[in-house]
Structure formats: structure tokens, C-alpha cells
Amino acid sequence: MDSAIQQNPAVVELDTRARDAATSAERTAILTAKKSLLKKLRREGLESYRSEWLTERRKAKILSRGSISPYTGREPNPLNELIPEKGRLAACMAGNSDLALQELQGAMRDMLYLLTEDWTVLYRPGDKPDHGRCAVCGEELSRLDINPALA
Numbered sequence: 001m002d003s004a005i006q007q008n009p010a011v012v013e014l015d016t017r018a019r020d021a022a023t024s025a026e027r028t029a030i031l032t033a034k035k036s037l038l039k040k041l042r043r044e045g046l047e048s049y050r051s052e053w054l055t056e057r058r059k060a061k062i063l064s065r066g067s068i069s070p071y072t073g074r075e076p077n078p079l080n081e082l083i084p085e086k087g088r089l090a091a092c093m094a095g096n097s098d099l100a101l102q103e104l105q106g107a108m109r110d111m112l113y114l115l116t117e118d119w120t121v122l123y124r125p126g127d128k129p130d131h132g133r134c135a136v137c138g139e140e141l142s143r144l145d146i147n148p149a150l151a
């Protein structure tokens with residue numbers, strides 16, 4: 001899909017304009033515009049793929065006289081993206097085939113992680129404190145002011 005997007009006339013035009021930009025500030029602005037255009041085109045591409053897929057699925061269901069199970073339309077759990085261990089495990093459990101030893105070991109590791117991790121606070125990937133220090137600035141978290149109302 002990406003190579004088709006790169007050939008989109010609007011994208012090509014932005015490329016040309018970025019190449020011919022008079023100043024670096026102008027060039028940066030054009031590249032920023034290109035970035036958001038690419039994002040928009042990718043999103044539109046995914047949406048049309050999804051609706052095509054659903055249409056095909058409905059046709060197949062009718063042709064097979066209902067012998068394939070209906071698509072429930074349920075989105076995957078958004079936490080699967082935030083917690084890759086959970087996403088991998090969910091994919092494993094949804095699959096029909098036997099797991100290779102390596103996959104099984106990976107699934108065990110993921111499960112162990114999910115069971116032993118402290119889930120009282122959910123950090124975004126990369127935001128989790130590292131040995132009591134802020135992952136971003138390295139500040140020791142015990143030094144941060146404690147809200148007196150909570151102390």
C-alpha cells in the first residue's frame with residue numbers, strides 16, 4: 001500500500017516542493033504537511049480495506065448458506081497494543097494450530113509477566129520508571145513531592 005501512497009499526485013507534488021524549497025524552514029513545513037498527508041492516506045486506505053473485507057465476508061456467508069461464522073465486528077482489545085505481552089497471548093489463544101516449543105515458551109513468558117507485573121498503574125510503553133527513576137528525565141521518583149492530601 002505504501003508505494004501506491006508514495007505515488008499519490010499530492011504526495012509527489014509535496015516532494016517536488018520540498019526539493020525546490022527556498023529555505024530550510026519552508027522545507028520543514030512542507031515535509032510536515034507531507035507527513036500528515038501520508039498519515040491521512042494510510043488511514044483512509046485501512047478503512048477502505050476493512051469495509052471491502054466486511055463486504056466480501058458477508059457475500060461469502062450468503063454463498064455458503066451461513067456455514068461460515070459471522071464476523072462479530074468486535075475490535076481487538078485496545079490494551080493489546082499498549083501491553084504487547086497481552087496482545088501476543090491473545091493472538092496465541094485465538095489461533096487453531098499447535099504452538100511450536102519456542103512459541104509456547106514465549107507465551108509462558110508473556111503470561112508470567114502479566115501475572116507478576118504490578119498493574120496498579122498502567123504506564124505507556126517507555127514511560128515506566130526504571131529502578132525508581134523517571135524514564136524520561138531520570139529524576140528519582142521518591143524525591144518528588146507527595147501530595148499532602150494523600151500522605
Ligand SMILES: [Zn+2]
Binds near residue numbers: 134135136137138
Ligand atoms: Zn521525569
